Amino acid sequence: MEYTVQKLGRLAGVSTRTLRYYDEIGILKPARMNSSGYRIYGQAEVNRLQQILFYRELGVNLDRIKELVTDPSFDGIEALKEHREQLLARRKQLDALIANVDKTLAWSEGRMTMTDKEKFEGFKQKLIDDNEAKYGKEVREKYGDEKVDKSNAKVKNMTKEQYEEVTRLAAEVTDTLAEAFKTGDPGSEVAQKAAELHKRWLTYYWGEYTKEAHAGVAQMYVDDERFRAYYDEKQPGTAEFLRDAILIYTGMKA
Amino acid sequence: MEYTVQKLGRLAGVSTRTLRYYDEIGILKPARMNSSGYRIYGQAEVNRLQQILFYRELGVNLDRIKELVTDPSFDGIEALKEHREQLLARRKQLDALIANVDKTLAWSEGRMTMTDKEKFEGFKQKLIDDNEAKYGKEVREKYGDEKVDKSNAKVKNMTKEQYEEVTRLAAEVTDTLAEAFKTGDPGSEVAQKAAELHKRWLTYYWGEYTKEAHAGVAQMYVDDERFRAYYDEKQPGTAEFLRDAILIYTGMKA
DNA sequence: GTTACACCTTTACGTTACGTAAAGGTCAAT
């Protein structure tokens, strides 16, 4: 199939100006010109435009895109996989933003308070990365290097089956917790089941289990933004709910 | 709490230039200037900046944002709710893009074919709106106005409980279907459960139920892009899988 | 055969939301 500027533009949802501009900067040249000087695009150009738009969607500037798509050693499939990862990351950020809007709504209606810092959560990618770096350090400070290293080693030494089991368990915790949250009662049967699943999940990372450590982690889920954000992502208040369920489960609270 | 440009900038993740620019165009003026001419921001400005960033995140241009936040009749809560809706819509678009990347990957690896049109799905908001308009029309053409109107009327006349039940049912269909898909067998017990749930869900919208109509809808889920995109969003192939499950459930296929 | 209309071309200036640099004043600590 061959396309003129307008046809390709309509197909891809971009303006003719954009296509001419892409020609001008050498990022997407037409396959050929017809006898009247019209730009004619073919299959290869359609595919290339799709690539370009993938990157544009991610906010990559056209200079960099040009480098990418004109590089002969460019591995399209590898790039796509990376692209996919980035889209998933963006969805996570979007979820954080939505959680923030929910929080802000609650705050506007006087149902809760919000720190200035919280008001800007979800806006910045960087902050997520910073927290990522910070988070490792904080845990090391709180629990000591050996424990963290032991935990890391344990993950590394897991068999494929064990790894799958722990992943499955994590998902089950999330699901059960979401269901339990609806009951509103951290002492409810389903909430206690979530706490038990959480214990089993934790035991995979920590060699030994004590009620005190379990309760401590539960409290950390509330105090540490990094963890709270994770649990509160879909439903604000979940972190606190899980903490309460675990406190009851470990007998630290009636 | 009071903030200078840099402090507020760090808090919100924007540059000092941005804050000065926002002052310049009158979109966010500091609460006051100190004796040396420094910009000092207070609580009201923090909240306003948050509002501004919400809109910026949505791609609203600053002129329009200015209109919005300086309008005295501006209802912040209503705007936030709308903002939330738009974020959800964007997440849906993101999911479409991810689905597209998955498809493109499969195509790149030679596992399937892709039309030129499909290559650009998920890129354009407009297209979604167009489809939204088109979709209503198409269904009217295929099934006649009365049925659509009756369906609309039925939704409007639902009690709160009924509405909640139908929403819950829809979620259950999705979950069960996702689980069934893993088995790979549309005749499996869980797949048949999904088909049954789908029937119950459908019955809420259509007054009467016939196997033929049910099977017809199932086929439409595959043929109509609009529906297929919905079901294939998270897992490509789900629409076909559901169709097959329903065909077996209704006895139209062994 | 020419008129209409929807295409196509190049050239060129305009726009948005800042980035970046220059030139200089302020404040707290050493």
Next chain:
DNA sequence: ATTGACCTTTACGTAACGTAAAGGTGTAAC
């Protein structure tokens, strides 16, 4: 009194197009 990290204004630069002007092309209709 000197750093060094802040702050100020002024002003030009930029990315990725939008938009307008001035004109050529293709074909269907009168």
